[in-house]
Amino acid sequence: MVGLFPVFIISLLFILLGLGHWIGRKYEHPWLGMAIGIGIFMLTALCYIGVILLHLWWQPNLPICHLGKCKKYKDYELIKLTDGSWVYRCCCGTYYILKEAEGKGRLFMVYLEDGNTKPYLKHTRFGRWKSDNRRVVEGELS
Numbered sequence: 001m002v003g004l005f006p007v008f009i010i011s012l013l014f015i016l017l018g019l020g021h022w023i024g025r026k027y028e029h030p031w032l033g034m035a036i037g038i039g040i041f042m043l044t045a046l047c048y049i050g051v052i053l054l055h056l057w058w059q060p061n062l063p064i065c066h067l068g069k070c071k072k073y074k075d076y077e078l079i080k081l082t083d084g085s086w087v088y089r090c091c092c093g094t095y096y097i098l099k100e101a102e103g104k105g106r107l108f109m110v111y112l113e114d115g116n117t118k119p120y121l122k123h124t125r126f127g128r129w130k131s132d133n134r135r136v137v138e139g140e141l142s
């Protein structure tokens with residue numbers, strides 16, 4: 001859905017420019033049409049930004065770390081990017097793995113020193129982060 005957004009926004013821009021042009025000709029007032037077209041476009045853009053902010057509030061890219069200190073995306077450092085999983089280190093020095101759960105959402109796991117991972121949080125596609133109660137998964141990232 002997000003990937004198609006540029007196509008959508010460019011189409012919308014042309015539709016609105018056309019509409020603005022048409023209104024301008026109909027009422028013989030070229031600036032009015034353009035102003036309406038640009039106004040609707042800006043309003044749409046603002047709504048889109050609002051939706052993104054709401055989404056980030058509802059489902060942040062990275063949740064709060066297990067010590068409760070690191071709350072923002074910038075508190076984490078991306079260490080490694082592999083196929084479908086990201087390794088992050090939070091400001092407390094704990095390593096985490098963020099992993100896609102086969103289109104069902106994402107898992108956020110603590111990366112243990114012995115190479116195993118400990119489930120910490122998970123979210124469904126549209127849900128919020130909540131605790132993942134599974135036991136230690138051995139060699140998930142071997």
Ligand SMILES: [Zn+2]
Binds near residue numbers: 068069092
């Ligand atoms: Zn932390």
